[in-house]
Amino acid sequence: MKSLIALVLLGQILASKATSEPFPPLIGRRPDCDDPEIENAAKIAMDHINSHTLHGYKHVFNRMENVKVLPRRPTGEIIFLEMDTLETNCHVMSPTPVENCTVRARTEHAVEGDCDVKMLLLEGQYKVLSTKCHSSPDSREDLQRLCPDCAPLQPLNEPEVMNAVTTALAEFNAHNETDHHYDLLEITRGRHSHMPRATFVEFAIAATNCTEKEANEHKDCHVMTGEHAHFGFCKATVFKKPSGDGPTILMVFPDNVVACEIFDKKVGHSHTHLTQHHLGKKIPSPGVGHTVLDLIHSHNNTLASHESHSAEVPAVQASPVVKRAAVDVAQIQPMLHLQQCPGKYRHFAI
Template sequence: MKALIALILLVQLPIHKAVPAAPPAPLGCDDPESEAAAEVAVNYINGHSHHGYKFALNRIEDVRVVPQGPNDEMIFLELDLLETKCPILSPTPLENCTVRSFTEHAVEGECDVKLQKLDGTISVLASKCHSEADSNQDIGKVCPDCPVLVRLNNTEVLEAVSAALNDFNSKTTGPYLRLLEIGRGKIQYVPSHVVAVEFAVGATNCSAEEAKVNVGACQLLPEDQSNFGFCTGSMTKHPIQSIHVNCQLYGHQPGVTYAHAGQDTSAGLPPSTVGSRNHDLRLSYHDPLASESSSSEMFRSMLSAKPVTKRAVAEAAQHDKVPRPVGFVPPPPPCPGKIRYFDI
C-alpha cells in the first residue's frame, strides 16, 4: 500500500520541460570585447606598415564572432581608420598621435581583419587593408580655400622637398640627412603660391661638412645604429621666394627599419606611390600572416558567418517587440559603432 501511495504522489508531481537557452545576443561594435579586438588589430596594422603614417581607429563597422570551441572563437572585424600626423617610423605611441583633421585633407583606411581569441588572448590571423584620401570636392564644400593633396611625384613637390632638405643640411651641425620618402604634398595658390611638404629622413655616416666634400660617400647608418626622422617644410614661390624647414631625428630605435633603406631613395618615392596622393595601406602594409589563400579563406569564413549573425539580430529584434514599461530605452543597435572623430 505504501508503495502504491508513493507511486501516485510521483505521478502527480508537475513535469518541468527543459527550456532551450535563448541564443546569445550578437556582439555589439562598441562592446568592450569588440574594442579590445579592434585595438589589437590596429596595433598590428601599424606595426606592419612600412610607409606613410600611423592610423587610428575611427569606427568599428561590423563584428562577427564564430565559436570554435569552449575557449576558442574567431572574430571578424570591419574597421574604419583615419591617418594621424605620426609617421610610421615615429616612436610616439598611437594614443598620443593627433588624427589629421578633415580640412587638412584626411585619409581614410578600411580594413577587414580576422582574429582568434584563445583562452582570453586575442591575436591577428589575417588582414586586408586599403586607404584613400578624401575627395577634393568634399574638402572644397567645407573649406574652399584649403589646399588639397597633390601627387607625391608632382614636380613642385619634388622641388620643394629637395630645396627644404638642402636648406636644412646646409645649416645643421649634426649628421647629413638623406631623404627616405615623401609623405605628403599640398599646393596653395592664393593669396601666396606655397608648396607644403612632409618627408621622412635618415641620418648618414657623414657630417654635413663632410657631405660638402663627397656627398656620394654618405650612406645611411647601419641597422644597429639607424636614426630616422621627419621633416616638414614649405617653399613660397610668390610673391617672395623663401624656404622654411624643420627636421627632427628620433634617435636609434632597436628593431625599427626602413623598408627601402638599401635602395636608391633619391626620388623619395617607393614605386607603388608614383602618381598617388597618399601612401595606400594596400601597398605599404605587409601582413606576414596573410597569403592569398588565407585571405580567401578569411572572406569565405566571413560570408558563412553573416547568416548566423543576421538570424541572431532578427531573433533579438523579435524578442524586443514584447511590451516594455514606460520610460524603457531600447539598447543601441549592435553595429555599426560610434564615430570617434568624424565621418568621411
C-alpha cells in the same frame, strides 16, 4: 567464421560512414560594433597595423563597420572585424605612441583607411592572424565644400612637390646641428597654396655616415643602419618667388619654416627594416601611381593597400570576458537580436 568476418566488415563500414559525416555547423555570434569586447579587439588590431606599416603615417581607430565571431575547434573563437581608421600626423617611424598623435584634420585633406582583420581569441588572449587595409584621401569635392580655401593633396611625384622637398632638405642639412648629412627616405605629403604661392611638404629622412662637408665633396655616403641609425620627420613651407622673366626661384624663408624632429630607433624595432626597403630607390613614395602593400594614401586616385599575415605575432592579453559554455539550443536565442552596426564615430566621418 563467415559470420564473424561479415560482422567485422559491417563494423568497418559503419565506422567509415560515421567518420565521413560532416561536423555539425558552427554557430557564430554577432556582437554589437560598440561592444567593449570588440573595442578592445580593435585597439589590439590597430597596434598591429601601425607596427607593420612601412610607409606614411600611423592610423587610429575611427569606427567599427561590422563584426562576426565564429567558434574555433577545438577551442577559442575567430573574430572578423571590418573597421575604419583615420590618419594621424605621426610618421610610422616616430616613437611617439599613437595615443599621443593628433588625428589629421579634415581641412588638411584627411585620409581614411578601411581594414579587414582576422583575430584569434584563445584563453582570454587576442592574436592578430591577418590584416588587409586600403586607404584613400577624402574627395576633393568634399574638401572644397568644407573649406573652399583649403589646399588639396598633390601627387607625391609632382615636380613642384619633389623640388620643394629637395630645397627644404638642403636648407635643413645646411643648418642642422648634428654631425650627419641626412638623406631622403620618402615624401609623405604635398600641398600647394596660391596666396601666398607656396608648397607645403612633409617627408622622412635618415642620417648618413657623412658630414655635410663630406656630402658636398661627393663622398660615397650611405644611410646608417642598426644601432647607429637616426631618423627624422620634417615639415616645410617652400615659397615661390618670381624672378622677372626667368624661372621661378624656390626659397625657404627663416623663422623655423623647415621643422625636423630627429629620433633614434632601437635595434630590433619593427620599423628598422623600413630603411632597407627605401635604400637606393629614391622614390617619393610607393603609393604613387600603383597599388602597394602599405597603408598610405595614393595621390593618383588609386587605392593603396596593406596586407599582413601574422601567425607569429605574440598574443595579447584581452580584457576580462565571460567564458562561454558549450553552445546549446538555449544559447541560440540571444544571437537573434538585431546587431547594432555600424558603430559610432570616434572622431569624424569621411
